Amino acid sequence: MSILDLLFLNFSTVGFSLIVLPTAVWVLVDARTLRVKKGNLGGGFFDMGVAGWFFSCLLLWIVAFPAYLAKRGEYKDQSPSTMPDSSVRGHRKCPDCAELIHADARKCRFCGLVLPINQA
Numbered sequence: 001m002s003i004l005d006l007l008f009l010n011f012s013t014v015g016f017s018l019i020v021l022p023t024a025v026w027v028l029v030d031a032r033t034l035r036v037k038k039g040n041l042g043g044g045f046f047d048m049g050v051a052g053w054f055f056s057c058l059l060l061w062i063v064a065f066p067a068y069l070a071k072r073g074e075y076k077d078q079s080p081s082t083m084p085d086s087s088v089r090g091h092r093k094c095p096d097c098a099e100l101i102h103a104d105a106r107k108c109r110f111c112g113l114v115l116p117i118n119q120a
C-alpha cells in the first residue's frame with residue numbers, strides 16, 4: 001500500500017465520519033420529527049421510511065442527502081406536528097380520506113375525491 005493509498009483511505013474515513021455520519025444521523029432525527037414514512041410521497045424512488053433515508057444517506061450520501069433536502073419540504077407539508085388539525089390556515093381535511101389538502105383544491109391529491117368548492 002502506497003502513502004497515497006493511505007492518505008486516500010484516511011481522507012475518506014475522515015470524510016465519512018465528519019460529513020456522512022453526522023448528516024445521516026441528522027436525517028434520521030429530522031425524518032422522525034417530520035414523521036416520515038413510506039407512502040408519504042405517494043410512491044416513487046425516494047418514497048422511503050426513516051430507516052430507508054438513513055441507510056441511503058450512509059450508502060449513497062451524494063444522492064440521498066440532496067434528495068432528502070429536496071423532499072423535506074413535501075414531508076414538512078404533511079407533517080402532523082406542523083399541522084395539528086384542519087383549522088390550519090390554507091388547508092382543510094378531505095372528507096373522504098381525512099388527509100390535509102389545500103383549502104382551494106378541487107380534487108384531493110391523496111384519494112382523488114372531487115371536492116365541493118370551498119365556502120370560506
Ligand SMILES: [Zn+2]
Nearest residue numbers: 094097108111
Ligand atoms: Zn382524500
